[in-house]
Amino acid sequence: MNLIIFGATGMVGKQLVKQALLTGHHVKAFGRNVFTELNMEEKKLELIKGALFDEGEVSNAIKGCDAVLSALGGGFDGNDKTRTLGIKNIIAQMKKNTIKRIVAIGGLGVLNFDETTLLLEQEDYPKEYLPVGLEHKKAYEYLKESDLDWTFVCPPNIIDYEVTGVYITKANYAPEPNNNKIYAGDLAMFMLNELGKNEYVKSKVGISN
Template sequence: MQVIIFGATGMVGKQLVKQALYRGFNVKAFGRNVFTEDLPKNDLLELVQGALFDEGQVYQVINGCDAVLSALGGDFTGADVTRSLGMKNIVAQMEKANVKRIMAVGGMGSLQADDETLIMDQPGYPTKFLPVSREHLKALEFLKASTLDWTFVCPPDIINAESTGHFIVAADYPPVAGTNKINAGDLALFMLNEMEKKDFVQHRVGISNTAGI
């Protein structure tokens, strides 16, 4: 299995790199700062420095891979369009390279509150999160408009901690019995499992650690 990880130097991205290597995958880590971050030294890991908005660079790194893992980040002001336009380019280059499977990290605001309303559209949703929630929603729309086998994981607060294996998921809605937080390690664990199991293709996924961890 050969995977490419976008956002590999972030909290979730580093967990994806570590866990994918543990599984014996061939891993490409793509980004501007991959050589300056503390990524593992491993013969199965290829660091690729590049620009997310460069069509040629992104195509080249995707071409020949079996799957794409996206943990794109950015600021919360709305001025940073990495999440949306970065996803737009990833989707376009995946289709060009005929790579179908993508696991991407979004945000909880993109999940359904009920059959008609997104969480981000509910009264009382924190206004400080609206810009980044809109970015996540735009990224989701690019995935929905594609021909890809996508899964869009929509976590609550992400905690910088290792995997516990104690988490629950739900399609399109937040899990009912969750804790409203998820360890970065557990988020990565689910993404790598789901990448191969394909239980939630063309769905959003709510995820949360279970109580008592």
């Protein structure tokens, strides 16, 4: 596949780049600091320096891709709109270029508590995570309202560790047991595998080691 990775210089993004190349994909890594953060010489890797909020730059980068992987990060205080405005622009440019498939990272709080409420809507949800949780919720809403074939992965604490291949997933809810952690390598592995398996199209996904 021809893949583009947004958030390619972050913890999960770097794992996505590495694993995608190892499995034979052609990779476009998009971001402001890709040339300094991704010091790799690979024939199938194309580094694209660009601004996430720039419609033209994102559109040109997405053009010709088969699928999009989004590992966008940012601050936790709610003032950083990278996750929401970034995914909004990605969606718009995917539509413009008739690209349908995206697998994106959200957060645990967007998963269901029950059939009518989310985890972040519960009284005992940690208040310090609520601002970023609401940003993830808005990003999810943008995807849900689109006509794209989206998958929104909602991980717990992401640990900077290589792939083990041992993890569990569940549609819309946290998996059981939920150990409240996922290795960055395993999160990346799931995202790449989902592009081929399409088990969670138009669905949120809980994941845990």
